[in-house]
Each structure stands twice: as structure tokens, then as C-alpha cells.
Amino acid sequence: MKKLYSNKLVIASLVFPGLLVFLFAILAPICLSVYYGFTDYSGMGAANLIGFDNYKALLKDSTFWLALRNSLLLAIGFICIQHPLALIVAAVLDKLQGKAEGFFRCVYFIPNVISVAVIAYLWKFIYNPDFGLLNNILHIFGYQGKVNFLSKEYAIWSVLIVLIWHGFGWGMLIYYTGIKNIDPVLYEAASIDGANKKTTFLRITLPLMKPVIQINVTMAVISALKQMETVYLLTNGGPGNSTQFTANYLYQQAFKAFKYGYGNAIGVVFIIICLLVTVGLNKIFAEKTV
Amino acid sequence: MKRKVVAGMMAALMAAGLLAGCGNTEKPASTSAADKSTSAAATSESSKSESSKSESTASGDAVTLKIFSNLPDRKNGQGLVEQTIIDDYEKENPNVKIEVEALDEEAYKTKFKAYAMDGMPDVVSIWGQPSFLDEVLDAGVLAELDQDAYKDYGFVSGSLDGFMKDGKLYGLPRNTDVAGFYYNEKMFKDNGWSVPETYEDLLALAPKINDAGFVPVAMDGGDGWPMAIYLTDLLERVDGTISEKVNKAVADGDFTDPSFVKATELLKASADAGLFQTGYDSQDYGTAMNLFTNGQAAMFYMGSWEASMALNEDIPAEVRDNIRVFSMPATKDGKGKQTDIAAWNGGGYAVSANSKVKDEAIKFLNYMYQPDKLSKYGWENGVGMSAQDQSAYMTGNETELQKQFLDIVKNSTSTTGTTINDRGPSAFKTSIESEIQNVTNGTTSVDDFLATIGTACK
Numbered sequence: 073m074k075k076l077y078s079n080k081l082v083i084a085s086l087v088f089p090g091l092l093v094f095l096f097a098i099l100a101p102i103c104l105s106v107y108y109g110f111t112d113y114s115g116m117g118a119a120n121l122i123g124f125d126n127y128k129a130l131l132k133d134s135t136f137w138l139a140l141r142n143s144l145l146l147a148i149g150f151i152c153i154q155h156p157l158a159l160i161v162a163a164v165l166d167k168l169q170g171k172a173e174g175f176f177r178c179v180y181f182i183p184n185v186i187s188v189a190v191i192a193y194l195w196k197f198i199y200n201p202d203f204g205l206l207n208n209i210l211h212i213f214g215y216q217g218k219v220n221f222l223s224k225e226y227a228i229w230s231v232l233i234v235l236i237w238h239g240f241g242w243g244m245l246i247y248y249t250g251i252k253n254i255d256p257v258l259y260e261a262a263s264i265d266g267a268n269k270k271t272t273f274l275r276i277t278l279p280l281m282k283p284v285i286q287i288n289v290t291m292a293v294i295s296a297l298k299q300m301e302t303v304y305l306l307t308n309g310g311p312g313n314s315t316q317f318t319a320n321y322l323y324q325q326a327f328k329a330f331k332y333g334y335g336n337a338i339g340v341v342f343i344i345i346c347l348l349v350t351v352g353l354n355k356i357f358a359e360k361t362v
Numbered sequence: 363m364k365r366k367v368v369a370g371m372m373a374a375l376m377a378a379g380l381l382a383g384c385g386n387t388e389k390p391a392s393t394s395a396a397d398k399s400t401s402a403a404a405t406s407e408s409s410k411s412e413s414s415k416s417e418s419t420a421s422g423d424a425v426t427l428k429i430f431s432n433l434p435d436r437k438n439g440q441g442l443v444e445q446t447i448i449d450d451y452e453k454e455n456p457n458v459k460i461e462v463e464a465l466d467e468e469a470y471k472t473k474f475k476a477y478a479m480d481g482m483p484d485v486v487s488i489w490g491q492p493s494f495l496d497e498v499l500d501a502g503v504l505a506e507l508d509q510d511a512y513k514d515y516g517f518v519s520g521s522l523d524g525f526m527k528d529g530k531l532y533g534l535p536r537n538t539d540v541a542g543f544y545y546n547e548k549m550f551k552d553n554g555w556s557v558p559e560t561y562e563d564l565l566a567l568a569p570k571i572n573d574a575g576f577v578p579v580a581m582d583g584g585d586g587w588p589m590a591i592y593l594t595d596l597l598e599r600v601d602g603t604i605s606e607k608v609n610k611a612v613a614d615g616d617f618t619d620p621s622f623v624k625a626t627e628l629l630k631a632s633a634d635a636g637l638f639q640t641g642y643d644s645q646d647y648g649t650a651m652n653l654f655t656n657g658q659a660a661m662f663y664m665g666s667w668e669a670s671m672a673l674n675e676d677i678p679a680e681v682r683d684n685i686r687v688f689s690m691p692a693t694k695d696g697k698g699k700q701t702d703i704a705a706w707n708g709g710g711y712a713v714s715a716n717s718k719v720k721d722e723a724i725k726f727l728n729y730m731y732q733p734d735k736l737s738k739y740g741w742e743n744g745v746g747m748s749a750q751d752q753s754a755y756m757t758g759n760e761t762e763l764q765k766q767f768l769d770i771v772k773n774s775t776s777t778t779g780t781t782i783n784d785r786g787p788s789a790f791k792t793s794i795e796s797e798i799q800n801v802t803n804g805t806t807s808v809d810d811f812l813a814t815i816g817t818a819c820k
Contacts, residue, residue: 116478116501200649201640202577202658222644224805310584311643312800327472329792330497 102343108336115332126337136338139309139316140345142228146235146317147296147349151289154236155243159285162247163277177248181241188238192305195234227307227315235302239295243288250284251277286357290350297346318342425722427460428483432470432709436462439670440536443739447730458722478503482714484723488533489708490524491784492612493791495532504532505713505720507727515731516751521707524780533712534731535749537740540666540770541591541690541704543579544763548684549660561599561628561693568635577659579632582650583642586795589629589802590783592663595690595704596625598778602697605779612786615819617812626801626808628693633802643799657681666746672761673744687766703770705777707749708784747771786819793818 076082109126113119130136161180165173183191198205201218210219221230254277262272300319303309309316309324322342326335429448433441441464448460463483465473470487471494477483478501488495488504498504509531512522518538525533550557553574558564571578582588597604601621611617632638639645639653654662655677662668671677672685692700711730713723730736734755737748741755744764760768783794794815801811 114497114500115475116497116503196646196649199641200645202653218640220641220644222641224643224800224803227644307644308584310796310799311803312805313796314805324792327475328468329789330475330787331789 105336105339105343108333109340110337111333113333113336114330115326116330119333122333126334127341129334130337130341135313135316136318136321138313139318139321142316143297143299143318145228146232146299147293149232149236150239150243150292150296154240155285155289155292158240158243158288159247159281162244162251163273165244165248166251177245180244183238184241184245188301189305191234191238192302195230196306199230222307222311224311224314227311231303231306231315234306235296235299238302239292243292246288247281247284250281254280282357286353290353293349293353294346297342297349423457425458425719427458427485427719427722427726429460429462430470430474430477430483430486431462431464432467432487434464434466436464438674439743440667440740440745443736443743443745444730446739447735450735451726451729458726460726474498481716484714484717484719485727486712486714488525488710488712489784490533490535490710491706491708491780492786493784493788495524495527496787499527499532503715505715505717505724507531507534507713507724511728512731516733516737518707518749518751520779521749524707525710525712533710534727535707535710536736537667537707537709537745538747538749538771539706539708540747540767541595541663542666542687542767542770543690544654544662544664544668544671544685544687546654546657546660546681546684547686548680549576549657555660557688558691560691561596561696564691565631565635565637568632568637571660572636577639577653578637579639579661579663580650580653580659581638581642581663582645582647583638583799583802584644584646584649586798587781587783588647588663589798590794591665591704591781592632592690593625593629593798594778594781594783596628596693597621597782598702598704598776599690599693599696599698599700600625600628602702603776604782608782608785611816612790612819615816617816622812623808624696626811629798630802630804630808634804643803655681666767669746669761669763669767670744672763685763687763687770689770699775701770701773701775703774703777704781705771705774706780706784708780710749790815790818 108119110121110123111119112122112125165176165180168176186194197203199221201207201220204221206221207219220226258276258280259272262276267275298319299317300323303315303317303320304323307315309320313321318338319342322335322338325331325338431441431444433439433444435441436445445462448462452458452460474486477486478498482503486504488498509522512531512534517535521535521538522531525531525535545557549555553571555567555570558567568578581592594604597608601607604621607619607621611619611622633642639650639659642650650659651662651664651668653659655671655674657678657680669687672682674682689700689703692698711727713720713727717723731750733750737750737752738755740746740748741752741760741764742757744761747767783791786794797806797811797814800806801808806814
């Protein structure tokens, strides 16, 4: 078998499909995006090269920067709220054992199983000032007014809560799998040495989970930057542009405003930002493991 | 040696896998190629059969017409009307098979663009407004229609204007749309409210209705366009005739004219007076409409296409039978009257320029606009007014709501034409529909709003 894998023909034939997918599904579209980013293409008709005009406009586009800020805010929310919670819940789940473990694992993962469209409408109704669940709960406690959770002041936070809640199960499941892979002998040794739960978590679970955390956080940050469908269905960036996210803004510009070239320019900047963030995160984690 | 054989087999397997993959993707291509050849044959055949018309027309060769529609609900309202006509046509022309692809407006517009690059279906829904049509006509994807052929179709004067460019006609309008306040007459009577005579009366109603525990006006503010129509309506009240002024402002990217400032302030006054429901700026069409149809809101600002509410069995009879309408009341010191209404001819149909069965497509288009099709069916289903003369189809059984809309149109002293958001390029439309939320909820000032939408025109 070893010799089989050293045969160049076999290697080539095994790598080829992957390479093909990469070339045509990732590299070619990126190249096209870069090209269209330099044009005034509307999505139909002819495309004229206009140099860096799209990028110059982008620098001055306050909505783009607002959208980017919101995307980064979401990334921070993921890292600071969603992931610590997910990790702790995963560790607690691991200790639960028995039926409870399976039950809660299921419960926490349910939001991930429900379709995004359903999630968006569910929360739209929960937030509704006239008949929403949250307002009805407030009324039980004697509050008479109507709270508008999707107003210009609160909308971004309401959207962040939905997104953090929605992605929670996924992060937790990966942490949970990671924790399950830790050799139980280590825990036994720790308990013989008299370590309490906190010390065990900090000194054994956390350090051994580093690679899992690295992958999970990187994926979370990228998914935060890419966030589109939930926002699109929940608020579509409104009111005004207060809940605008980069990917949603890109879509609006390219497909609704007929500024396909401009949309591609946003896309190119977006790819660069995603790459920078990924490289940056890898650096941070690499330094920590040394 | 054995290993080499295994290696060779692995390679062969991979290659086979790849080919299979390619084969799969090739399949639709090959069938579409077959389609092409058959449809090409069909057109040549049909032209042949035209030359020898003495043969029975019913036995003409099979033609498949593809229709791309923005009406996904085929069982109610306008979608039902469209589907009924399609069924009629198929019955009368057994050789024609019609395939319908229907998507929601926004998804429709996105896919329309994809089709524009890669071959349009034969008959498509379009909007006779610069925000949609400018780019589409620039791309040259729609077929030119023969204007003279439509002289006897009874189109309302001016209704074709939005579908023309450089004197050439590219589409036909489906409806005449009028905006107005639907109101629940019973709720008004029970609470002793009267229909407002002026805009100031309307604003004064807001606290009264709120105090009674109802929403004064259900507003679909999550989408920007209903408020843009509202703004258009107010502009007409402030200025009298706005068409030229708006066109000039769009062309110059300059909205500093006092009429725009005044109308925007009036719009903001509505929001500030609490006329719209809490959170109107993030609620969608369905949510706003439900407030009204469930009897939680006293009024609902929307277009005449919702006149079919009066016939919709899903709406409780108590509400359904009491829906009435009034047009935007005049303001105290405005030049416009209540009879200067917001009305326009928006949606319509066109034929693809590259259709392989263009003759059949145009034949079908003309069939739809036979006076007893779109107009008659539309009227019977209460979907509002068509862009053609409908007087022949009055049955006397019209709903109160239909009669009121007819009166509003009949008594109108002027109409706004295309609403402000649709008068500019689509970048302008995107901008104003989002910025209008900001200006009504107080995020931006009126001046900033007008400056921003001006910039989007350039």
C-alpha cells in the first residue's frame, strides 16, 4: 500500500479532483471577482474597466464601514460570549453522564437543526411589539408599554443575540467531541493528586483543547464575517442600515442596486479581510502554543 | 507488478469518477441542446404552417412557452388571474405547452438578471419604471413590440409611457395602481372617529386611536417602498404636480427644492405623531397587513392591489366586510388636493428579444391583453384596476372597496405617475428605501436624507 501511494500517477489522480474543484469553484470566481471589481458592470450588458474607482468609492462609503463594524462586533460576540459558554457547557455535559448528557446535547443542538428561515421568522415574532412573546412576558410582569426590540438603538443587539444563540450548538458540539477525546486516565491521575474541578478544567481540559479551540474560533470568526442569511431574513439590514452586515451589503449592492462591479469590489476587500483575520488568528494561537 | 496493476486500476477508477462527474453536468446541457433543436424545428415548422394556414391550426407542432412571473401565489389574486389565462390559452391552443416559473418579487429581480446574461424565458414580468427598466433595456434583452398593434386594446392614456424608450415600446402594463388608506369603517364608527378631511386631521387621529388601544395605521416600513409611496403622495399634496420636479431632481442629484423638504417633514410628522405601529421600520408586509386584517389596526396604507381583501375568506368577516378606503388627505397649506392621487402603472409583461418562439410569445402576450382576459378576470377577482378600459365588465356586484377605488380614479384631478423611489436608477431606489427608514425614525435629519439620496443618483 505504501508503494501504491508513492506512485506519482496515483497521487496525481487522487489530488486532481480536489485541485479541479479548487480551481473552478474557488480560484476562478475570485479571479473573476477581481476583474469585475475594476469595472462598472451592472450585471447585464457591457462591462467597462474603470480602474480603482470602485475601491475609492468604497473607502468613502460609510455604510460599508458600518457593515464591517457590525461584522467584527459579531465576531467579538462569538469569541467573548458564545465560545466560552459553549466550552463550559461542553465540559459540564461531559461530566453529566447517562441520559441527561444525551438529552441536553440534543436540546442545545436543536437551533442548528432548524432552518435559518424558520429561525429568522421565529425571532421576528418573538421580538414583535404587538404580539411578540417577549412583550407578552413583560406585560405579565406589569409593564404596560410596547418595547421595540428591533428599533434603531436595540436592533443590532437583538440580532447579535439571535446569531450567538443560533451558532451556539455547533460550537458546543465540536468542543464536546474534543473533550470526549481527552484520555480519562489524565482525569483519574488528577483526582488522585487531589485536584478540584476548577483546577482540572483549567490545567487539563483547557490546555488539551487548544487545537480544537483554535479551529473553532477561526471558523466562528469567518462565519461572523460571512453572516448573511439570518440577517437578510430578520431585518435585511434595517432599520436604515443599523443592522447591515458586510455580506448582506455586498448582496444588496450587487443584486439590488445593479452595481455588480461595486459588489465585487466589496467582495475582494472582504476576501482580503477574511485572509488577514485567519492569518492573524493562526499567529496568535501559534505564539500561545510555544 | 501487481501493485502497478492496482495503481493503474485506482487511476482508472478516479478517471471514471471524474468522467461520471462531467457526465452529470453535461446532461442538462445536452438536453437543452436537444430542446434548442426541437424548438428551432418548431419555429420553422410553425412558420411553415403559417404559410399554409388552410391546414388545421390545432394540429400545429408542439411549442413550449416559458413564462417567468413575479406572482408565486397561483391560487389567489393576480397570480390566479395569470394562471387562469394560461390555462385558457393552453385549452385553445393544444399544441402549446406553457411552463411557468414564479418567484417572489425580490428573488424574481435577482434571477431576472441571471437570465439576462444567459437566455431569458420567452414571456417575462417587468416593471415599467426607470429603477428596473433602464438597465434591462440597456442590456437589450427585451423584444420591441409593434405600437400600432395595440391601438384598439383600450390602454389608459399615458399607461404605456413607462414601458417606452426612445419612442419604442418594450412591454405592456398590467395594472393601474393607486395608493390609499384602507380603513375599518366599523371600528371608526364604534369609536366615534371620522374619516380625516385634512392631513392635520389624520395626525390628530393618531393619539385618539392609540388611546383606544389600536394601531392607527399599519405601515410596512421594513420594506422602504410603501413609505416612498407615502412620500410621493405627500409630495403631490404639497406641490400639486411633481412628475417633472422629481425627474429633474433625479437627473441633477439635487433634492434641495423646498417641496421635498416639506413633504419629508410631513412624512416624519406621521411617524412622530405615533400614526404608525411600534417598530414599523422593521416590520414586513405580512406583519403590517395582519395587524389590519386581524382588527388590531384601524388603517393600512397600501396599494389598490390589496382591494381583494374584501373577497378574501381568510380575513374575519367582521373586518372583511367593513374595509373602505380614502386617498391621502390634502394638507393645510399645500397646492395639491385630495383628488391629486398617487397612481401609476407599474408591473407588466414583455417578450424576450432572443426568444426562439418569439411569434408564439407575442401571440400569447396579445392574448393576455384581450379585453376579456387580464382586465375582466382581474376585475372579477378584485385585484384592482387594470391598465385598460374596464367599464364593460362592471357587474353591479362589485365590492364597496372596488367602487370606492373606481371613484377615486374617476374623480382624480391629477396622478403622480411612477413613485419617487422608482424614478431613478436602482442604486437610488436601494438608497432611498433604506434612508427613508432613517429619516422617519430620526436617525438622520431631513436635509441629510435629501442629500444622501441625491448622491445616490450620480
